[in-house]
Amino acid sequence: MAERTVDVRGKACPQPIMETMRAVKAAAPGDIITVMATDEGFYNDIKAWCQKTGNELVKLEKRIDIYVAIIKKKEILK
């Protein structure tokens, strides 16, 4: 099981979701992907993205000025 980090701090919509998608796509099932973002919309977007794509949102939290999402890849993205 590998871990990856996606740093999209400072980047505007839709980049956080695009880059998350790329990282998850490149990962193997069961891998953990940590995403760091500052875009306000990311908090809700990542929930919607995980729900839609079937990947598990293990943790989503707002730290002082960034959002951190921990995603576990469930299955291979089509």
Add this chain to the structure above:
Amino acid sequence: MTKNAIIMFSGDFDKAMAGMIIANGAAAMGNEVTVFFTFWGLNLLRKPGKVKVKKTTMDAMFGSMMPRGPEKAKLSKMTWATGQMKKTMKRKHVQEITELMTQAQAMGVKFIACTMSMDVMGIQKEELIDGLEFAGVATYIGTADESTITLFI
């Protein structure tokens, strides 16, 4: 796979931004996305430079008055502020319109140019960017019928 169909009717900069952000986002959600470029929206598909093709005087005149490519597009409101808006967007790390379009195509978003509009506006295939498909309303309805979301922008 979930399908989405977007009609890009407008060639305005702001509307093109909205259309492309939605197209990219939908592709990232795993959807199969098709964007139909018609009427003013066709200008977004034009190559930035002048392409030598045989045209009637009217077509040539029309063509020279319309923006060549997304970089030439203007805001739908406050057109005079287009340059300022672009600078602001850059400062706030928003992707540029051309980048969004290239990224969409790279993600597998299908770009379709409406052939009837091309004919009316005197725009020829050679003047448009690569990777396009050419079709008409039946193709749009065929895709839209199977789509969960369709937008007219």
